[in-house]
Amino acid sequence: MKNAQVYGSPGIRVRMLGLAAIYWPYLLFLLLIGWMLGCIVPIEIPSPVAALVLLAIAFLSWFLSKSCSLRFSLFMKGARGEELVAQQLAFLPAGWSVVHSVPRSGIIYGGGDYDHVVVAPGAIYVIETKNWAGPVTIENGNVYVGGRPTSHSPIAQARQEAIDLAAFLQNVVPAGTPVAGIVCFASNGLAEDCVRVDDTVVCNLRVLCDVLRNGKYQPFDENHRSLIIDRLLSASR
Numbered sequence: 001m002k003n004a005q006v007y008g009s010p011g012i013r014v015r016m017l018g019l020a021a022i023y024w025p026y027l028l029f030l031l032l033i034g035w036m037l038g039c040i041v042p043i044e045i046p047s048p049v050a051a052l053v054l055l056a057i058a059f060l061s062w063f064l065s066k067s068c069s070l071r072f073s074l075f076m077k078g079a080r081g082e083e084l085v086a087q088q089l090a091f092l093p094a095g096w097s098v099v100h101s102v103p104r105s106g107i108i109y110g111g112g113d114y115d116h117v118v119v120a121p122g123a124i125y126v127i128e129t130k131n132w133a134g135p136v137t138i139e140n141g142n143v144y145v146g147g148r149p150t151s152h153s154p155i156a157q158a159r160q161e162a163i164d165l166a167a168f169l170q171n172v173v174p175a176g177t178p179v180a181g182i183v184c185f186a187s188n189g190l191a192e193d194c195v196r197v198d199d200t201v202v203c204n205l206r207v208l209c210d211v212l213r214n215g216k217y218q219p220f221d222e223n224h225r226s227l228i229i230d231r232l233l234s235a236s237r
Helices: 012-040 047-089 154-168 205-213 222-234
Strands: 005-007 097-103 113-119 124-130 136-139 142-145 179-185 194-197 200-204
Touching (some): 047 097, 047 113, 047 124, 047 205, 097 222, 113 154, 113 222, 124 154, 154 179, 154 200, 179 205, 200 205
Parallel strands (some): 005 097, 124 179, 179 200
Antiparallel strands (some): 097 113, 113 124, 194 200
């Protein structure tokens, strides 16, 4: 049995750009400390003052290092979530295509990416992956984690990603082809396996492929499929 065509590496931009985003403040701090020490070396500093300065530097260095490590672990958790989703998407049937980590803009740094873009027989899905421990609930269209509202709505994020992707593909997608957003919880932490909020589906990983397969499609021809895939891959070059 043949499976979907798969392109790209899940989580790659999270790992590479996330690493740079997290550790640059720490590296800048170390460079600044080195410059300051170089400036004051010729000056005699009383031992108690020097000890306090060294203690302050050590504390700030420890604090920044710990903060960076925590943020890095969160980035890696997100990348792991994308890998888990990618493993499931690989089992979609032949005639489907999956492109991972598609840059959202021409900006090299800071533009973000679409975690996964699924080209179905007659529809296109952009999947925003969240690897939150949960429990996750949805009330009146709002997402709560452990009973607390999220600071940024993943539903609004997925909806905006679908709008942006539709605009990016408008010249190669047949008229009327839906471009829809999906929020997928790789941790299966959503209280209900699948919830629809207006035009956006929110689901657990275990039902993601079922959600995709159960869509109603009007298949487009292979020429359009090739144009869509080429357009998506061109964003990564």
